[in-house]
Amino acid sequence: MKLLLLPSIQLVISIAHAFQYEELAQYVNNHEEEYMEALRDWVAVESDSSDISKRPDLHRMMELAAEMLRTMGGTVNLVDIGAQELPNGETLAMPKVVTAQFGSDPQKQTVCVYGHLDIQPAKMEDGWATDPYNLTELNGNLYGRGASDNKAPVLAWIHAIKAYRALNMELPVNVKFVLEGMEEVGSNGLDGIILAQHDTFFADVDFIIISDCIWLSRRPALTYGTRGNCYFFAEVEGPKKDLHSGVYGGTIIEPMTDLIGILDTLISPSGKILVPGIREAVAPLSDEEWKKYQDIEFDIDGFKEMIGVSQLMYNNKVDLLAHRWRYPTLSIHGIEGAFSASGSKTVIPAKVTAKFSMRQVPNMDPAMVKKQVTDYLHSVFAKRKSPNKLKVTMLIGAKPWLADTQDPLYEAGKRAIKRVFDVEPDLIREGGTIPVARTFQDVTGKSIIMLPIGDFDAGMHSQNEKISRYNYIEGTKLFIVYLNEVAQIKKQV
């Protein structure tokens, strides 16, 4: 209240609100090549978190980001999250988490941008057309591992802040960063930081922004939901060691036969989940939601071609998108303990473990799903009257995340996209799971938005990953505008 009595401060606030988009956009255009160089530098770092031999590169990647943020005047910390245990029992230091802060004006909104700097593995021999660690521009696309996932989006946020600073414009909101280096292997240690710094770093955060996702088409999008995931192991154990199928075939009920038998009861030939209770738990598709899906821009034929199938499970857009985003699906990933190499081997595997997972949507509850799947598998197994032993465990039980698209954070997103791209965004969901969204929601209780700039055909986790120059540059402008739009949201006191 006292602040309102001080005209000079009021003046500062009104200057901050005089948003000069044209100048900022022009600045971005003038610095395109600098942005390309920055992305080239980052893509050149093989920050593969799954490959322990690349750990020094990953540490260097975190240092590079910290240094860049420090040079810009941010308050930067490299937070130690300890070591991970390797399968051989040794330990390996995990990459530090970079936190940074720009501005601490209590009158302003504070946003926290989450991103990650580790990448998926990539090798030329996997089928890359260009060196995955040498950013290569072809037909307006910037090819390189980590380009869309998630290095360019993180850089775009950094460029956005630098643009304000370079033009001596005050940031319309306080901006914080949380950048991790273990996302691709399960965000080890991140939950701990969110919990530990709940009352410190996160105390004044109003909104959380995640740009670790992609558009659905060439139309810009806002993402308002992700599916959760329940990951199961079903282990069937028989004899005490692997047996020769010639010498022992015909003497025992083989664990593989049992495992195949129970797996076959999980899904119908048309892809329906057969576990009782699962389909009943799913929130019904409302007319309003149906209408929303109907309006989304989505090219079914292009999608078929991209994944290389002649026929999809559903041939109309609404069913296809709905089953990708808001219905549960069950995938059998494989079997551990059986013979999986090339060639032939005449083994009766003694213990086989199927890995399958079920994507979770509202209003499913992972605890209930665990019970439903476990009970069901045990009941179908019991009918087989097998002497083998079945053990079902749920390894991961990640809940789905769903935002309210009427939230001021999404309204701000729609306005920002309209300003930069002159279109209404598609409001989309993500079939995959981004557990950190749910963790932020549960621990901080703050609103979260997923604001993607990655291309629909970014090839995340695949060969020839890329971001288009257009998405990288216009995405930087989007973030600039978005910060200003968030500043318009009335601050909760």
Add this chain to the structure above:
Amino acid sequence: MKLLLLPSIQLVISIAHAFQYEELAQYVNNHEEEYMEALRDWVAVESDSSDISKRPDLHRMMELAAEMLRTMGGTVNLVDIGAQELPNGETLAMPKVVTAQFGSDPQKQTVCVYGHLDIQPAKMEDGWATDPYNLTELNGNLYGRGASDNKAPVLAWIHAIKAYRALNMELPVNVKFVLEGMEEVGSNGLDGIILAQHDTFFADVDFIIISDCIWLSRRPALTYGTRGNCYFFAEVEGPKKDLHSGVYGGTIIEPMTDLIGILDTLISPSGKILVPGIREAVAPLSDEEWKKYQDIEFDIDGFKEMIGVSQLMYNNKVDLLAHRWRYPTLSIHGIEGAFSASGSKTVIPAKVTAKFSMRQVPNMDPAMVKKQVTDYLHSVFAKRKSPNKLKVTMLIGAKPWLADTQDPLYEAGKRAIKRVFDVEPDLIREGGTIPVARTFQDVTGKSIIMLPIGDFDAGMHSQNEKISRYNYIEGTKLFIVYLNEVAQIKKQV
């Protein structure tokens, strides 16, 4: 005819026929420690044919055997069988096949002993109680990789011949050896030698003896049959690349679902093969055969304990042995292309290939089985109306082998066992496949006997492989006597 007129030669023959078992047996007893040393030397050679880094050891193993046979005065050849192609396209010289000959008296029977000197892999960390390459005696058992499979049996044959020679006794039959070094990986190149030397090395061979098998209990045995094997690949192919189960789950019929579905139609929960036509082709179990099985010494409880199961598929001896030896069985070995490592991965595998095999018995025909399995899988796949593609191929189609137990070769075996062990042997079959038996039979047209000396609990292909000192030493005596018994068989002219 001319020989009969020469008294001196008649004398030699009669000396040869005056079989002095006691002296020979005593000689064996006196040389036990020498035999242990020989086995220790051979077990120390890591002649693992599946591990290309061990190829020099395998070459050395063949040289060692050749040298030993040469020192004994045999006519020895190391036959080049060329090179194998490795998965990376390079080639690697295969171990030469050792052939040897002792005696060439046209008046005598000529036996050819087949054996192999390569071994299965073995590492301490697989769960060996002792170093697998350092022969270790514990409680009368000689532990080491290759002990029973097949180094000690080959040595026992060599010791048998040396005993005759050391005592200046003429060999009652001519003895040839064919020793290969690629048995554990499919006997590459061996068929070629049998075909190529059909009119030379094999021309005067009357009988073939294989000791690459084991007893069924503590009672000595003669083996008169092996099952064949048809090995199948069933490949289901969907999208052009692996997909993320979150992003794409719900959009396509997954190849794994299809594959699990068709695999589940192969076998009933109780282990019956469901492919039409298979069970109908099996020769019926005669009363006489039933009676034979009834007489065999076999400890069901010990068998259960050995493989570590609480319940077998059949709880009476006849059914259990019959299903192990003379009924077809189907084992699903595993799936290539799916996720098979430890841990979790959320992949929709694009192309998955199941490996399964069906053991063959009289009167099944692998060519017919190929058609039956292929047609059946395609018919159950068609009912699923899947957009994915199924391809079924039969990799191996090995026929079963069955000998006539009334053959003089088996009668000689019964007499020899009676002499050494003072018991009647069990007449048994082998559930596994020894393709070389069928090849010898088809190419040479000669009678074949399998004369095992390996213990019933030898642990072939498993951890803690062994041969008992008793079986090794008494087995050597058995071979000594067997050569004499074969000499009694009337020579076909």
